[in-house]
Amino acid sequence: MTNTIETLPTPSVVIYEDVVKRNCKLMHDRAISLGVDIRPHMKTHKTIEIGKFQTETINIKKIIVSTLSEARFFALSGQFKDILYTVPIVPTKLAAAAHIHSSIDVLHLMVDHPDHIKAMVEYRNQHLGALGNKKWSVFLKIDCGYHRAGADPELPSTIKLVEQLTKSLSDHFVFQGIYTHSGHSYKQTSPDGIAKIATSEATVAGNFAKKIRSLGYPCPIVSIGSTPVCCHLPNNLKDLGVTEIHPGNYVFYDLMQVELGNCKVDDVGVHVVSRVISVYPERNEMLVDAGSLALSSDPGCTHLPDRAPGFGIIVGDNNLRIVGVTQEIGKVSSVNGSPIDFNKYTIGSIVRIVPNHSCLTAAMFSNFNVLSTESTTQVKETWIPNKHW
Amino acid sequence: MTNTIETLPTPSVVIYEDVVKRNCKLMHDRAISLGVDIRPHMKTHKTIEIGKFQTETINIKKIIVSTLSEARFFALSGQFKDILYTVPIVPTKLAAAAHIHSSIDVLHLMVDHPDHIKAMVEYRNQHLGALGNKKWSVFLKIDCGYHRAGADPELPSTIKLVEQLTKSLSDHFVFQGIYTHSGHSYKQTSPDGIAKIATSEATVAGNFAKKIRSLGYPCPIVSIGSTPVCCHLPNNLKDLGVTEIHPGNYVFYDLMQVELGNCKVDDVGVHVVSRVISVYPERNEMLVDAGSLALSSDPGCTHLPDRAPGFGIIVGDNNLRIVGVTQEIGKVSSVNGSPIDFNKYTIGSIVRIVPNHSCLTAAMFSNFNVLSTESTTQVKETWIPNKHW
Incomplete structure (x- = not known):
């Protein structure tokens, strides 16, 4: 028997395919029009199907996940070969991460403390070949004012992390660039407030990239995000130094996003x-x-x-x-x-x-x-x- | 490889068997010492194992569940044959409920509105034999001041429900008695406040039972609950008219219960x-x-x-x-x-x-x-x- 909404057991969840596809296309088009890439997050839905909607208009299907279980799930589908795990990596998760990294093009990991880097070097030295003869691919997470994860861009120790990733320990690492998350956008009370956070996040990230480049370090990617911010991006996003955005919740949105003025x-x-x-x-x-x-x-x-x-x-x-x-x-x-x-x-x-x-x-x-x-x-x-x- | 807490993937949940068994025994002993039965709730843990700890000292393993999925799970285990589903029953769930009811001794359902009763009569008339030739077994939920589910014991329409269940429609029903839930106990600020709710709940339930008995209706069971209230029961619980208690969260407790003064x-x-x-x-x-x-x-x-x-x-x-x-x-x-x-x-x-x-x-x-x-x-x-x- 085919279910209808009237015969579903309750509670159930229903998803409107047209709405999700429209949300995906609009966010993609926004990135394109601003001249930046999009690296969509999977954590809101965790399905192969919506992951495809989010990436079908992108040449390289770069995605983001919030757990290694998700990373494994999307890697095993065979359709996603460039995955970023955005939670700072702990030593006990390196074995699983190495396995996934060796099975696809790349699993990027996130670091914001020298102990992450130290553990990755030790793991790679102790498990030769575990990464499929690859180096670790990493993003440096910096704090754009949310004060959850991320190294403080004002601290000299944060420059030292870049130095390790790109120079002194570069035999072990491919440095992708920097990543920020503006979760404080959810605490704003108006679209104007969110737009200010968007500009602030882009500025913090862009300026840090410029700073480290001026010191002679590479910084290919500057990635900023949160769905509220991605709904209120400044027109000069690219000029501020941002190269990509990474929204997640936008596939579904919800009552919070409506009340914050990010969608209807x-x-x-x-x-x-x-x-x-x-x-x-x-x-x-x-x-x-x-x-x-x-x-x-x-x-x-x-x-x-x-x-x-x-x-x-x-x-x-x-x-x-x-x-x-x-x-x-x-x-x-x-x-x-x-x-x-x-x-x-x-x-x-x-x-x-x-x-x-x-x-x-x-x-x-x-x-x-x-x-x-x-x-x-x-x-x-x-x-x-x-x-x- | 046997896991230790150090090798568990994180996040994980750990359960301390000795603590859970102790919590189960203490709550059971409390009921016995007050001269009432205990009908423990499964919703907090949803496992066969803890369900056994909760009932091993009871002759008849009477349990409570919060979903029909749980009811099916515990029924299928073969170890729980007297199950109460405590959420007011909707018409579309009657087929599943009938199936479970026919597979064990009894699945009790909860009503608090004439439309529940009407739908159950219609279902039974239309699906002869679906209940294994049993009548529906029901509890009447009454509101003891929490104002979530439950018929208002002050309303004449609530007496009418009892009349239907025990007289005019008694061909369809086995009336078990009344059930209350004092969720407002969680909004108290002290053990004294919770103790007052306990006495109030017991009084409301006991008095309603006395009232309907005085009108000539039976009321075998008077069941009150919520873990906070069950931690602060009055010594004259039985005299107030209560015949059983139905706590659930007590198997695990949590920080809320600590902060409310219900456990350490x-x-x-x-x-x-x-x-x-x-x-x-x-x-x-x-x-x-x-x-x-x-x-x-x-x-x-x-x-x-x-x-x-x-x-x-x-x-x-x-x-x-x-x-x-x-x-x-x-x-x-x-x-x-x-x-x-x-x-x-x-x-x-x-x-x-x-x-x-x-x-x-x-x-x-x-x-x-x-x-x-x-x-x-x-x-x-x-x-x-x-x-x-």
């Missing part, structure tokens, strides 16, 4: 399908069978002024919001207090939910139900994402 | 094992490879006064807290600002994390690494939890 509700490519499990007219509330395991417990953009709290909105009825989640249950309230239409939301009826954070929501499901467009109810395919670690 | 840190039976992936002495911070997918994005007891924000604490170093999570990365800061010992927390070194919310954390992992005690590093077994829906 119609651009959200993933919904959680849920059913009304009970109604409580006496308190103008109802429950659905999507809770924190289906929607995640990410409260979203709580820093935005006047933002109604909650974990998602009901598609087609923006006044209805998931105001609370427990493990398997979501509570729906009317934001402005107007009466819920309980003739429409009968027990067992289907609702679609725009989740706060599509990366976390998608990670909760073992399969994605693909619909061509939001207007069809027919499930055309099932895509199986990579899971866990 | 040493009672937490589940830790996330993670590695330091980079260090930033210049800002007294470090990163670990456990982020929102390993720890969940549940911010925990943010309502507690003076509670430091975060998503977990480092075991053995309560001053170190996960102050922020992104998908695969946790940021560790020193709560009181004292310098982190970076000689101890070198890149690649193992940390164990007490997560805010063990139910959500456990749900993120496909396997649980079992250690006998916290003092051993040897993984003795791997338990496989039920996943998804």
Whole structure:
């Protein structure tokens, strides 16, 4: 039996192929128009299918992953041969990384501390040939103001890392360039604020590249990212020294991206399908069978002024919001207090939910139900994402 | 090769068998000492093994689940024949429920609205024999003040539900009694506050049972729950009319339960094992490879006064807290600002994390690494939890 949205078990996730393809094309075209490359991130969806949409207009299918399990998954597909694992590499993960690196063109790793470099040299010396006679390929992660990962570009020790990667230890390394991530863009309150972060990230990254080049070191790639920033890039991006962008969440977007002004509700490519499990007219509330395991417990953009709290909105009825989640249950309230239409939301009826954070929501499901467009109810395919670690 | 905690891939989850068994025994003994039954919840761990620990001292292994996938999982094990699915039942789930009900002694379902009852009658009339010639076995969920699921015990329509289940539609139903869940216990700020909720829940449930019995309806079971409440039960629980308790989270506990005063840190039976992936002495911070997918994005007891924000604490170093999570990365800061010992927390070194919310954390992992005690590093077994829906 072919599933339709009405026969899906709930909770389920549905993906709109046309929306995802459109999001991929627009972001690709934006990069092209600004004269930079795009190296898309896989972590939001973790599927071969969407990875192909993200890269089909690119000559070299360069992708980014957030776990070695994802790296293995995309490498094994045979379709992605240039993969960047963006989390600073720990010594115990070098064996797995070397294996993947030897099986494809290149697995780039991320470093931001001399101990990463030291461990990689030791590993390569102790396991001759484990990398398929390749050198380690690395990006240097620098901190553009987010203060999560990344070496401080103002510290002399950061220049020393470049020196090691490109000169004194260059027998072991192919230095690709620098990489930044502007996660603080999610804490802005307006597109203008995000645009300022975009310019700031590009400037920090571009200036550091110029600085190290002026010291005689190479720096082929200058990669900046985060989906909010990639939605508000400056026109002089290339002049600032950036060579590529690396967005991820944009394939699906989500309620946070809508509320930050990075997309419209119609651009959200993933919904959680849920059913009304009970109604409580006496308190103008109802429950659905999507809770924190289906929607995640990410409260979203709580820093935005006047933002109604909650974990998602009901598609087609923006006044209805998931105001609370427990493990398997979501509570729906009317934001402005107007009466819920309980003739429409009968027990067992289907609702679609725009989740706060599509990366976390998608990670909760073992399969994605693909619909061509939001207007069809027919499930055309099932895509199986990579899971866990 | 047998895994030790040092060779586990990270992030991983470890479970301390002695702690979990102790938690199970203490909660069981508490119920016995108060003269009530215990019907333990499986949703926190979703494993056959822990389900056995929770029920091994009970004659009839009565358990609770939060999804029909869990119900199927525990039914298929052949070891659990009395299962309660606690989410209000929707019409489209009746076929699966009937199948499970017919395969074991009983699958109890939960109702709190006349439309649940109507759909069950229609299903049974249309699918003669689908239930293995059984009637539907049901609990009535009533609202004890949490205002999530549950019929309002003050409304005449709630008495009408009992009338339907026990008289006018009794050909279709075996009425088990009433069930309440005091999720608002998690919003208290002290054990005293939780104890008040416990007495209030027991009183609301007990009084409703007395009321319907006085009207001539049966009410064999009066079941109350939530782990906080079950940690602070009144001595006159039985006199208030309660016949059983149904805690779930207590098998593992977590940081929220510690902070609410329901257990000690040493009672937490589940830790996330993670590695330091980079260090930033210049800002007294470090990163670990456990982020929102390993720890969940549940911010925990943010309502507690003076509670430091975060998503977990480092075991053995309560001053170190996960102050922020992104998908695969946790940021560790020193709560009181004292310098982190970076000689101890070198890149690649193992940390164990007490997560805010063990139910959500456990749900993120496909396997649980079992250690006998916290003092051993040897993984003795791997338990496989039920996943998804």
